[in-house]
Amino acid sequence: MRRRDLFRMGGLAALGAAGAACGSGGGGTGAAGSTELQFMYWGSTFEKAAIEKMLKAFEQKNPDIKVKPVFTPDEYDVKLNSLVAGGRTPDVGYVPMSMSFRLAEQGNLVNLHPYLQKYPQLAGYLPDAYLWYGQDKLHGVSTANEIELLWYSKSAIAAAGLAPPPAVAASAWSWDQLVENAYKLTVDQNGKHPDESGFDPGQVRQFGISISLTYAAAWYGFLRSNGADFADEAGRKCLLDTPESVQVFQNLQDLVYKHRVAPGPGQLAATGDDVPGTNILLKTKRVAMVVDGHWALLDMNESKVDYGIGVLPKYGEPFTTSQVAGASSVFAGTKHVEEAVELFAFHIDPRYVDLYKQGLWMPQERKYYEDQAAIDSWTKNDAHPPEFRTAVVDYGRDHGVPDLRNRVKNLSAISSDVLTPALQELESGKRPAAEILKAVTPKITGMLQGWQHTQEP
């Protein structure tokens, strides 16, 4: 081929590329009157696929609206803060609880209270789902109801010859029963249990139980179950130094250092402080039982884990933390408020979204917990195991207490400055719970600003 021919073909290719660019540019503009929205969210790769499917369903139902997904699996709060600072917020999306109330108070989120009439299903939510930031001021709802559960490996339980953790709240294990069973489930590389001589705590092959100490949703249910709480009725005085609170935290610390049935700091870590997902921990039998949120169900099924679901152990009345999710909100910077609210309502409506059937989300509307046909519409499928009805639906409805992040003002600063460091010290096992909590409680009291507003919708 001669040089001149080569140049001529190159020129044709360039023209072709330019033409294609013009064509796609024209297509991007779309017909007159169409709307483009941005939906920003986080999640695993499985969740990403599920959300994109939901957004396509929305586009099919609303042909004039195009939705651009903005998937942000890491550093969501940092990115969202940058977008807020730059005045380039998305239209709709997840908002971390650590910043949603602040953004709302600054006027950066749409007040959704007026829209409850237009979207009656939004008015029939579980009371704790609403995120009020003042009288008749609603900045969003928890994206989904999520509760803390006791996930376990069926084969690990069977290998130890144990009965599975109870799936009915009335039969929930006591704390002592949890510890007793965790002993039987914990083995070192030589097959020894922690209560046997020769057990090597530095070489554990399978831990019996893993409950995060630094993740408040994991222990708040135990706190309430023992008759304690984070703060008093006014939300101004921290109560973590009461004997009931201290007992809970001491028991959690003892799992690691006294009973040695739970992993200490770093023992599960694969990348820094990030612990592998519960699906990985159970599948590899690194841990036999894990306290984790309901959202683990999607990854459990996708990873084909041989799992079971139990309710949390109890002290007195059984409790589990509920509404453990970020907020879903509409950003005030949107140029298309009506369409954005439409997408907001759609993305959490079980009639149109299959994330509920797939197991990632639980609905917020009361009827999906009370009406049998409605319950069946999202739970009667392969993604939901037989024990789901009692261990999750009934348990969440009857024994859920809302997560602290939805209820305590200024919790983000309290957590990062005071509470998390104290819990990390607790996790290190160097001082007993009573000492640590006695020192930290006055500091937290000094930062408390009361509970968030609540009202009827």
Add this chain to the structure above:
Amino acid sequence: MNKPGLSGQRRLERRWGVLMALPAILGFVIFTAGPMVASFVFSLTDWQVGGTPEFVGLGNYTELARDELFWTSLSATTYYTLGAVPLVLIVSFAVAMLLNQKVRGLPVWRTIFYLPTLVPAIANVVLWIWIFNPDFGLLNSLLRQAGLPAGQWIYDESMAIPSLIVMSTWGFGNTMVIFLAGLQGVPRHLYEAVSIDGGGAWRRFWHVTLPMMTPTIFYNLVVGVVGTFQVFNQAYVMTEGGPNNATLFYVYYLFRMAFRESEMGYASALAWVLFMIIVVITFLLFRNARRWVYYEMAGAR
């Protein structure tokens, strides 16, 4: 005949000179000087991301003095600096001296010692997370096999910063190369003079190598101190400032205030205080250098 003022040619050259330098000038003004001024203005405001800045004068600076975490982060960073800088200087100087010998395969050895520097920062951190893991990490595995006590390393309050200090030596390649260049600049005749007078290896090191290397040591010291005071990656990826704020390095705390707690005004004040601290330390280092840094050329300083 000379015209008054610049000649046409000179004037033309000046205009073109400024024009050619304009990208660098604009880059500095827009991306460095401008943001610096802006951050100083912000440091005088109470400004949360998404809200309106409210002028508070020196309020952020007085609040900072009362902030327990400010002092914690300063303490953690100072501890890290005092440990990491001397260790890196000693290790890299020692290795540079080894690599300054006449041995077979020298380029290969120099390359091997430099390689860790090529590992990207985040990849380096993730690698060391695996090394420090209490259960299956490389470090504890080796210690157990040798019958020595294993540690919790970055997961233990008292061991976290020493662990990071040890980790910091791994990237000594750049410092080593600078030392190597300096060593190769030491005049051979000085070594010969010492040898003629009967001095051995130790005397050659103490009386020739070390004095002649003081300018290079000083340079690496200043660069090391300035760099370690801005340590961030380890806290960001590995420890998130934990456990119990043991590794709450200053810049990580600044980052957290700016982008997690959204306190831009306060974070800007933190940045300016760090700037002033580094300026003061550098000034003190330069003043102290007069007493121990030797320059061969008289009056050069």
